[in-house]
Amino acid sequence: MSANRKNRAVVLERPESLAVHELSVPAPGPGSVVAKVEYGGVCGSDVHMSKGEFQLPYAIVLGHEGVGVIEELGEGVTHDYAGNALQAGDRIYWCPIAPCHKCWYCTVEKDFSSCTNATWFGPVDRPTWGSYAEYVTLPTGAAFFRIPDGTPSEAVIAFGCALPAVLQGIERAGGIKPLSNVVVQGCGPIGLAAVMMARLSGAATVTAIDASPLRLALAQKFGASAVLDLSATSAEERLESVRRNSGGRGADIVIEGTGHRSAFQEGMQLCARNASYLLIGLWASQGEQSFDPSQIVQRNLKLVGTQYAQGRHYYEAMKIASLHHQTLPFEALITHRCGLHEARQAFDLVSSGKAGKVVMRP
Ligand SMILES: [Zn+2]
Ligand SMILES: [Zn+2]
Incomplete structure (x- = not known):
């Protein structure tokens, strides 16, 4: 045979x-x-x-x-x-x-x-x-x-491979604490898996960002408490919205699932003090992205990368x-x-x- x-x-x-x-x-x-x-x-x-x-x-x-x-x-x-x-x-x-x-x-x-x-x-x-x-x-x-x-x-x-990658990433980031405020950048399979895990972990708020109405609707079904349409809002409006939903502080954990390096600077801004920024989607190199490293120090941020699960x-x-x-x-x-x-x-x-x-x- x-x-x-x-x-x-x-x-x-x-x-x-x-x-x-x-x-x-x-x-x-x-x-x-x-x-x-x-x-x-x-x-x-x-x-x-x-x-x-x-x-x-x-x-x-x-x-x-x-x-x-x-x-x-x-x-x-x-x-x-x-x-x-x-x-x-x-x-x-x-x-x-x-x-x-x-x-x-x-x-x-x-x-x-x-x-x-x-x-x-x-x-x-x-x-x-x-x-x-x-x-x-x-x-x-x-x-x-x-x-x-x-x-x-x-x-x-x-x-x-998205859910395994998200599970490993959350593990590396030290978990999602109950009642935390979570932001997920990108609602492809990685982002939707992150939304689901945030919800299952007992997050207080889960804000999902994407430009696709289909993906934003899926994010709501998987547990997003708020969705922000990338094509209909400015970065300032998204920051304002995330802060408004988190007592003015920002997200306790931001999870990147976009694969676009332009998401990086916004993700950093959305972080509250003491937050973790978990990068999953930016696996393939797209060149350099400048940022001010003092932001990590002054706001006690934790940058976490994770590759295949x-x-x-x-x-x-x-x-x-x-x-x-x-x-x-x-x-x-x-x-x-x-x-x-x-x-x-x-x-x-x-x-x-x-x-x-x-x-x-x-
Ligand atoms: Zn894969
Ligand atoms: Zn080995």
């Missing part, structure tokens, strides 16, 4: 060159699994990757967010990474990065997202786990979790989807479903800033 399995996959051959290739899918090696992809999430990072903004081992299969159905278990795989028994036909959600478990960050600091030898994208001449494809082969060490019966796959892929955050994200998909509109977040030949259109949708979640449906 395995020898004949063909895999139609979206291959980034080199920057700006996308094509659907037919690859083969060998039987999984010891410790790995082959899964049939149900949904591959389209992330803003994919758009940056497609433009060649990162060094990648071309040609690669794109897609680092996915849910799928176990097709074949490699030797020794009997359980998921949370200890749940596993068999062919089970649905899984995976972390796309396999840490080495041998470096300083993995062993001493126990921070797998800083692993210096992590396995990420592999070239297409080997089994890969890019999720813009019919099949993925998850390597040993890439954590995956069985999706509980009764939890729709759509609820899990709705936030893709770790296995445990994927597990937590899946549990949150399981617990809340019936009361929060996870599935409504998915606004566009694209076929493998529509990757370019999917990127345009993500870049437009007007879509909710865009997914590939191989």
Whole structure:
């Protein structure tokens, strides 16, 4: 069976060159699994990757967010990474990065997202786990979790890598305290995940900023207590509004999920004294942004960065989807479903800033 399995996959051959290739899918090696992809999430990072903004081992299969159905278990795989028994036909959600478990960050600091030898994208001449494809082969060490019966796959892929990234970011920022005032910049999947987590954490106010009416409406459904339309308000008006809702002080935590460096200076201004400014969306470099560092000192600010999430955050994200998909509109977040030949259109949708979640449906 395995020898004949063909895999139609979206291959980034080199920057700006996308094509659907037919690859083969060998039987999984010891410790790995082959899964049939149900949904591959389209992330803003994919758009940056497609433009060649990162060094990648071309040609690669794109897609680092996915849910799928176990097709074949490699030797020794009997359980998921949370200890749940596993068999062919089970649905899984995976972390796309396999840490080495041998470096300083993995062993001493126990921070797998800083692993210096992590396995990420592999070239297409080997089994890969890019999720813009019919099949993925998850390597040993890439954590995956069985999706509980009764939890729709759509609820899990709705936030893709965004909810895990937000969970890790909030962890690094020291949490969101109950009754705090939260501002979220940008209401794409990262921003909406941040709005939801702020609400679930018991924030007093959650103010969401975006230019898209669709995204602002979603932010309200996920728990924003106020929304500010970027295209209909000035920076001064937004600052005034946030201060008015927070006893004149500003936000206790500002979470950036825009991917636009122009958000940085405004985010700094929206911070109250002693606030944290958590940067998540500004992953891809867009050049320098000037600011006065004395603002950090004089107002006791904490700047927190966070990059790709770790296995445990994927597990937590899946549990949150399981617990809340019936009361929060996870599935409504998915606004566009694209076929493998529509990757370019999917990127345009993500870049437009007007879509909710865009997914590939191989
Ligand atoms: Zn991503
Ligand atoms: Zn490591």
